[in-house]
Amino acid sequence: MSSLPLQAEAGARFAARAAWHPLEVVFWAVALGSIYLLPGRHLILTEIAILGLFALSLDLILGYAGIVSLGHAAFFGFGAYTAGLLAKHEIITEPLLALLVSGAATALLGFVTSFLVLRGSDLTRIMVTLGVALVLREIANRYAGLTGGADGLQGVEIKPLFGLFRFDMFGHTAYCYSLGVLIVLFLLARRIVHSPFGLSLQSIKGNVLRASAVGIPVNSRLVTIYTIAAAYAGIAGALLTQTTAFASLSVFDFDRSADLLLVLIIGGTGYLYGGLIGAIIFKLMQDYLAALTPQYWPFWIGLLLVVIVLVGRERISSWTHPLRTLASRLDWRSHRTQSSVLATGGP
């Protein structure tokens, strides 16, 4: 008997946490509006959407499950090459279907490699993920007959989306397509992290021992989220191939994994919008710096990383704090109204 109101209250808290915040609506309205408002910027917007999706993928494992990965480019690259090969050999010509297949293939890879990151400390995980990315890059490099080796995968032709929308050189189709994929996958991720499953991940991140003590099957949860994140990264990579009709070894680069961490740190981890906001800032900054000093912009990226760590990550991402406090206050308010309903209706 006594557990029932508790359960109901937990449910209410849950619902309050998962409720849509007005600012989120504004964010996506702006994103959709950019299709019409910034028609000349669709190429960079496409890159931002892809990077945002990639960062979202890392946030799922780093921000929610606490797995530090320094080789997330492995999945990005795998997805990119899968999509490229599917299109090049005309196995699956419909882009959306090819995207899903690439995502599924990458999920399989993520599932297999997830067992490598289950054990050991952060350091072991860093090394293993880095190693996996290196091995994949080496494979892509060696089997040049299949992947084109160092020259990259050439001759990829992407058929029109749904047989209707051709990928134009201004990136209009590419942007709408990428943004659409991003929105769908974001909604899915939002659903995942607000589910009991997502909460269990956060408790694992908080304390593995306690999480397993309260009965959370730690390993299977980590395997699941790692697989999902791999699929996300693979889809991001596939999007890159499809929108640029090209895949090269650079998709596996260590820099890509490292930049991704930076993206997530700029925007803040453990909060789905962090990756998206970080992607916007990172791309704009990169665009600006690359125009300023074409060859040496990694220096400024490096400097930024050093400064961020020295100042403190929490303080850096605290610029999003007002948003979060506002969100939590609204959560709390809606939660209180619901629990007062419970209180009056309970006894």
Next chain:
Amino acid sequence: MLTILFDGIAYGMLLFVLACGLAVTLGLMNFVNLAHGAFAMAGGYCTVILVNRWGVPFFAALPLAFLFSAAIGLVLERTLYVHVYRKPHLDQVLFTIGLVFMSVAAVDYVMGSSQVFVQLPGWLQGQFNVAGVGIGRYRLMIIVMCGALTLILQLILSRTRFGSRLRAAVDDARVARGLGINVNRVFALTFAFGSGLAGLGGALGTEIVGLDPAFPLKFMIYFLIVVTVGGTSSITGPFLASLLLGIGDVAGKYYVPTLGAFVIYTIMIVVLIWRPQGLFSRGSAR
């Protein structure tokens, strides 16, 4: 066959000198220093400038390279690294990656992006035959030098007062502090010394592995493998791991050139899975 073994040993010795500083840093402070290769690069470029531009003799340039890298290590340790020790691994990784990016771009800016070589004295070039085994003079010198260095390191660690302090600090920093050992000072000195050794390794390795601005990125994984496979509790572990890696890498590139780099990456992943707890148990227990 024996030539490959010889080359492998020389390469392994070189890797050991490059990486042993990292092993100590990781073991002592549980600090992930991905920028270790940057110190090696500093030593390498220091030698290149001294020898090629200023005409300093090669053997006089080596100690200078050591001092140069050690000085950089000491300064960076005192000014920047100190603030990052207590932060989580993720921060340490980000911080040191940032340093790597900065060093790569800075060297690229100052020295250009092409590969550079050191002009060796004539008597170090070429090779001679002993019982049908081709022995490169330069590689022989590396083996002799690095072997001697390893012995000296082992003696310092096992016989001197500083060595016992260092070992105590690695075993349990807190208790060592309690016994009145100034762990921070021990660590700063060790860090500088390890950076210096890396610089020396970079100077020696220029001839064998080449030197360009991407050096810290290319060799990061090698250093990490040495430390992973060898463990951080002694220097014998990393030493054996370096030899294994050196021989494995050279032999792999020679016998199965199509697989080349797979060999070492696969060794690393297998070891990590085979002994996931044992390798970093010291780090994770703390």
